[in-house]
Amino acid sequence: MPVNYATPSPEALYPIAGVRLGTAEAGIRKQGRKDLTLIELAADSTVAGVFTQNRFCAAPVQLCRTHLAAGTGIRALVINTGVANAGTGEAGRQAAEATCAAVGTLLGVAAKQVLPFSTGVILEPLPVERLIAGLPTAKADLADHHWHDAAHAIMTTDTVAKAVSRQFVIGGKRLTITGISKGAGMIRPDMATMLGFLATDAAIAQPLLEALVKEAADASFNCITVDGDTSTNDSFIMMASGQGELAFKSGAEANWNEVRAALTSVARQLAEAIVRDAEGATKFITVTIAGGRNREECRQVAYAIAHSPLVKTAFFASDPNLGRILAAIGYAGIADLNVENVKVWLEAAGKTALVSEQGGRAGSYREEDGANIMRAPEITVRVDLGRGFRTATVYTSDLSHDYVKINADYRS
Amino acid sequence: MPVNYATPSPEALYPIAGVRLGTAEAGIRKQGRKDLTLIELAADSTVAGVFTQNRFCAAPVQLCRTHLAAGTGIRALVINTGVANAGTGEAGRQAAEATCAAVGTLLGVAAKQVLPFSTGVILEPLPVERLIAGLPTAKADLADHHWHDAAHAIMTTDTVAKAVSRQFVIGGKRLTITGISKGAGMIRPDMATMLGFLATDAAIAQPLLEALVKEAADASFNCITVDGDTSTNDSFIMMASGQGELAFKSGAEANWNEVRAALTSVARQLAEAIVRDAEGATKFITVTIAGGRNREECRQVAYAIAHSPLVKTAFFASDPNLGRILAAIGYAGIADLNVENVKVWLEAAGKTALVSEQGGRAGSYREEDGANIMRAPEITVRVDLGRGFRTATVYTSDLSHDYVKINADYRS
Numbered sequence: 001m002p003v004n005y006a007t008p009s010p011e012a013l014y015p016i017a018g019v020r021l022g023t024a025e026a027g028i029r030k031q032g033r034k035d036l037t038l039i040e041l042a043a044d045s046t047v048a049g050v051f052t053q054n055r056f057c058a059a060p061v062q063l064c065r066t067h068l069a070a071g072t073g074i075r076a077l078v079i080n081t082g083v084a085n086a087g088t089g090e091a092g093r094q095a096a097e098a099t100c101a102a103v104g105t106l107l108g109v110a111a112k113q114v115l116p117f118s119t120g121v122i123l124e125p126l127p128v129e130r131l132i133a134g135l136p137t138a139k140a141d142l143a144d145h146h147w148h149d150a151a152h153a154i155m156t157t158d159t160v161a162k163a164v165s166r167q168f169v170i171g172g173k174r175l176t177i178t179g180i181s182k183g184a185g186m187i188r189p190d191m192a193t194m195l196g197f198l199a200t201d202a203a204i205a206q207p208l209l210e211a212l213v214k215e216a217a218d219a220s221f222n223c224i225t226v227d228g229d230t231s232t233n234d235s236f237i238m239m240a241s242g243q244g245e246l247a248f249k250s251g252a253e254a255n256w257n258e259v260r261a262a263l264t265s266v267a268r269q270l271a272e273a274i275v276r277d278a279e280g281a282t283k284f285i286t287v288t289i290a291g292g293r294n295r296e297e298c299r300q301v302a303y304a305i306a307h308s309p310l311v312k313t314a315f316f317a318s319d320p321n322l323g324r325i326l327a328a329i330g331y332a333g334i335a336d337l338n339v340e341n342v343k344v345w346l347e348a349a350g351k352t353a354l355v356s357e358q359g360g361r362a363g364s365y366r367e368e369d370g371a372n373i374m375r376a377p378e379i380t381v382r383v384d385l386g387r388g389f390r391t392a393t394v395y396t397s398d399l400s401h402d403y404v405k406i407n408a409d410y411r412s
Numbered sequence: 413m414p415v416n417y418a419t420p421s422p423e424a425l426y427p428i429a430g431v432r433l434g435t436a437e438a439g440i441r442k443q444g445r446k447d448l449t450l451i452e453l454a455a456d457s458t459v460a461g462v463f464t465q466n467r468f469c470a471a472p473v474q475l476c477r478t479h480l481a482a483g484t485g486i487r488a489l490v491i492n493t494g495v496a497n498a499g500t501g502e503a504g505r506q507a508a509e510a511t512c513a514a515v516g517t518l519l520g521v522a523a524k525q526v527l528p529f530s531t532g533v534i535l536e537p538l539p540v541e542r543l544i545a546g547l548p549t550a551k552a553d554l555a556d557h558h559w560h561d562a563a564h565a566i567m568t569t570d571t572v573a574k575a576v577s578r579q580f581v582i583g584g585k586r587l588t589i590t591g592i593s594k595g596a597g598m599i600r601p602d603m604a605t606m607l608g609f610l611a612t613d614a615a616i617a618q619p620l621l622e623a624l625v626k627e628a629a630d631a632s633f634n635c636i637t638v639d640g641d642t643s644t645n646d647s648f649i650m651m652a653s654g655q656g657e658l659a660f661k662s663g664a665e666a667n668w669n670e671v672r673a674a675l676t677s678v679a680r681q682l683a684e685a686i687v688r689d690a691e692g693a694t695k696f697i698t699v700t701i702a703g704g705r706n707r708e709e710c711r712q713v714a715y716a717i718a719h720s721p722l723v724k725t726a727f728f729a730s731d732p733n734l735g736r737i738l739a740a741i742g743y744a745g746i747a748d749l750n751v752e753n754v755k756v757w758l759e760a761a762g763k764t765a766l767v768s769e770q771g772g773r774a775g776s777y778r779e780e781d782g783a784n785i786m787r788a789p790e791i792t793v794r795v796d797l798g799r800g801f802r803t804a805t806v807y808t809s810d811l812s813h814d815y816v817k818i819n820a821d822y823r824s
Contacts, residue, residue: 230743361501
């Protein structure tokens with residue numbers, strides 16, 4: 001059960017002019033579920049992406065990088081679930097190439113104008129014949145109002161489909177943004193997360209879109225963690241169809257900052273949806289670190305807290321066993337941290353408790369205040385390191401019985 | 413239930429001449445359990461220790477460092493469970509000092525000749541009056557054959573008491589070593605783990621003992637992890653009473669290497685006992701990395717595998733979902749790792765399976781071989797990085813339902 005997140009209804013997802021989506025049951029791993037998605041883009045769309053830094057990155061991720069670098073214009077995306085096509089060596093690369101070739105033939109575009117994506121079990125061969133056999137059905141299903149179906153068809157251990165859609169009026173012109181994402185485990189994106197697809201009808205020049213996709217990933221998917229496991233397949237893609245009312249060639253143009261903020265906020269909502277639906281999650285935890293000398297050390301401390309199994313199980317139990325947070329701050333790797341200057345607060349639903357200062361428990365702290373806050377479904381851990389002016393925020397979930405159940409049973 | 417580990421019987425633990433131990437119920441946190449241990453050392457014993465690198469290190473750890481640095485000869489150790497006296501600020505330091513002063517008065521030694529240790533909940537005040545009130549009972553209980561009682565009295569979430577005792581004949585002379593340890597969660601020692609105490613009857617000069625305690629910790633407690641959480645209270649202490657048949661002033665003397673190896677092997681057994689009794693553990697996992705350019709990158713990869721919740725739940729489920737191991741190797745942080753050269757084996761009880769090579773699944777790998785090995789209670793993951801000649805080994809446990817249960821319920 002996700003924490004305060006529900007999939008929007010199909011009608012709540014605006015179509016993006018120039019973007020059509022189709023899904024199919026290809027039977028890649030399991031029968032009776034949609035596992036293949038095709039996204040077709042109008043000519044002259046711009047597309048940019050960021051991908052996992054995992055050295056065992058999947059074959060489709062390698063091919064995405066090559067095809068984006070070719071600069072011939074991306075016209076289609078193809079996404080399968082069930083098998084990640086990672087840890088599959090040379091055979092995996094051939095399977096991804098065959099997939100792109102088949103999509104190219106079907107849609108009348110070049111293979112290098114197709115981006116392939118896979119998600120599922122690592123180290124298993126991709127049944128590429130079944131995937132290719134499913135493509136005509138996906139093509140026949142192509143329509144601009146199929147975002148809701150596509151959000152469902154890219155799910156694996158997700159319990160809800162994740163989609164965000166918003167319309168803005170900027171400088172008197174309409175901007176539409178719709179995006180989908182998936183992921184619930186193996187979540188600690190290094191450049192982006194598996195998988196996020198975001199489309200807008202604005203025209204955005206290629207270099208501008210490339211800069212924006214990095215910036216938006218850093219403010220969204222690169223701030224979340226479920227289990228600290230960076231996937232082999234993480235991909236976050238932004239598509240600009242250029243069929244709407246807004247167009248940008250440079251970041252200096254009027255209204256670009258508003259558009260940038262709008263796209264980034266949708267990316268953040270997609271990323272948050274992943275944490276809300278984290279495997280076994282019962283709480284949505286925001287970890288905000290201030291007072292650092294640089295952003296990197298703030299992120300180090302935030303991730304130490306967000307990854308600690310002891311902190312995460314305490315949140316699950318609603319137990320204010322908050323010394324575990326101090327321990328995580330202490331081992332986060334800031335060698336010259338003066339713990340006398342560190343302050344820790346716990347916050348939820350308008351309530352705030354100063355938990356720790358001067359190296360110990362705050363004089364004003366009452367166990368019942370901590371217990372009250374810990375019972376809330378959305379909790380913020382706020383830390384001031386007391387040594388600078390930089391900040392960082394990370395979003396995570398608790399660690400529950402269901403996390404173990406899901407991951408001990410998944411695949412078997 | 414620990415994995416292939418049982419506490420030795422009281423008779424199997426050799427006394428160490430010059431070392432007496434006594435325990436008491438001080439009621440520090442819970443009633444009806446021994447929670448206070450006193451260890452008295454003969455004059456002229458040498459003592460050396462290594463401690464946690466956690467910046468929120470406990471007040472007793474800070475005092476241990478000060479008292480060892482004073483160089484006036486340690487005569488007693490005092491250990492309480494229930495409250496860690498960490499994250500307790502100035503009040504915590506005063507409580508630790510009052511404890512040492514009380515032990516000093518009771519045993520007729522100086523306060524700075526006493527080392528204090530605490531383990532339990534962080535961020536709670538130590539009820540130092542109850543601790544001090546329990547000391548006379550512990551003193552009255554002092555005896556050289558009370559190692560078994562002491563091993564029990566230092567337990568927290570441990571399910572078994574941990575002790576190792578061995579006698580050697582080296583160069584025709586008898587060497588006796590007995591040690592105890594505790595710990596089951598918040599285990600990812602940075603210098604040592606919470607808590608290990610090892611005594612020998614050999615005489616070992618102070619500088620020699622100080623070098624050895626570091627070396628032995630690196631080969632034992634610094635190679636284990638349960639949950640990646642480095643405790644605030646980790647301490648590993650070696651005591652040499654000098655009342656046996658062997659004596660060493662320098663590392664160049666005959667038989668020193670044998671003694672060093674004997675002490676290190678006992679330290680390793682104590683450290684392994686902690687992993688075998690890890691919270692909720694059903695498997696004992698050895699992760700061995702070879703073919704690295706340096707030891708540090710081997711340890712990075714070993715810890716990435718050993719900390720991955722996905723790898724750990726797969727071991728719990730006996731599910732050869734081994735792509736999770738590849739993912740962990742891939743995100744371990746070796747930026748220029750060539751995955752084509754990486755090989756991964758799974759081993760148990762004399763069976764070996766080559767799982768992965770050339771970036772994908774090994775041609776000879778059969779799922780049923782992997783499944784057979786995964787069912788064993790003791791499993792080795794062996795990785796060759798294919799880029800050098802250095803190695804590292806880390807010991808860990810699986811992640812089970814009981815880990816969550818224990819840590820969601822502990823303290824509440």
